[in-house]
Amino acid sequence: MTFENLRVDINDRIATVFIDRPKKLNALNRATIEELHKAFASLRDDADVSIIILTGSGEKAFVAGADISEFSEYSVEQGKDLAAKGQEQVFDYIANFPKPVIAAVNGFALGGGLELAMSAHFRIASDNARLGLPETSLGVIPGYGGTQRLPQLVGKGRAMEMIMTAGMIDAQTAKDYGLVNHVTTLEELLPLAEKLANKILNNSIQAISAAIEAVNANYKDGVDGFETEINNFGKAFGTEDFKEGTQAFLNKKKPNFN
Incomplete structure (x- = not known):
């Protein structure tokens, strides 16, 4: 599979999907969302792939958010369509994916980036990770499931605080909240994800x-x-x-x- 905004590596039944827009801190735009859907649809049908690790290219960001330049002039209907299609094609699609999906959060996971990580079946993070939903600082709310999945993972009160303050939490706080399962160094992040994936591969x-x-x-x-x-x-x-x-x-x- 060849993409403009993604890189997909497959090895020993494990597919690692990299969001690959490092100059944009891997921000999500419409093209990337479409490519994510195509990649996951292909991996769903690939009998040689049993587990997916989802991460970002580089050391700075998993996904630093949505590409604001794309939707700053959107109308009400365009905004609703943006959220609906994104949830259908990627976020709900990954959440209900029949193969395990592990998010390996490296660096910033903000807005749509945190929503993408939350759509995975569970998350691990590097110790430089920073997670948050800053949408209210832009005059909008999370639109890719953030208001639904964050309370499920961290509880209503903490989710309300994170959404209302638009602030970031560090990796250890995310672990304390139950938002991520493990925290490790950036160098050990993918090896840990692969170790967990191989444990899963022992099972049906x-x-x-x-x-x-x-x-x-x-x-x-x-x-x-x-x-x-x-x-x-x-x-x-x-x-x-x-x-x-x-x-x-x-x-x-x-x-x-x-």
Whole structure:
């Protein structure tokens, strides 16, 4: 896959997607959002890829926000369309992606950048990371799921404070809040992401996909997460991975999930 604003490296079932606009601190524009959708759609169908690591190029930024120059003159309808299409093509798409997505947050993750990181299934951060939703300082609000996912991750009060003050928090505070799972040095960020990815690869990606769907169901209006869990639990009994996993356990062997 060749892109103007992304770089995709695939190695041993792990795809690493780099947002690659370092001169713009990897800011999201419409072209980058479209390319992210195309990249993830391709990786979804790639049988040789089981896990995705999402990160930014360079040392300064994961994604420093949206490219403000693109939408500063937008109308009400254009603004609504910007949010709706972005959520459909990328942010909700990644949140409901059937393969695990780990965000490796290097440097600034602001506005749409933090929203992108929050759409991943979990996050790790380098110790130079700074995270925040500064939209209210621009006279707008988060439009790519920030008002929904941030409270789920850090609680309503902390989310309200971050959104209202438009301030940034450092990586350790983000870890204390539950926004990121691990903090490490910039040099060790991708190695840690790969280590976690390889731990995941020991397990059934088919089962993990069903678990992702069940966990996400809890946060959807009108959906009974327990019912989704029950259904997906039952379906697992009909899979080859279930047979492999249980037989390996009973025979005291390591399972070999394809």
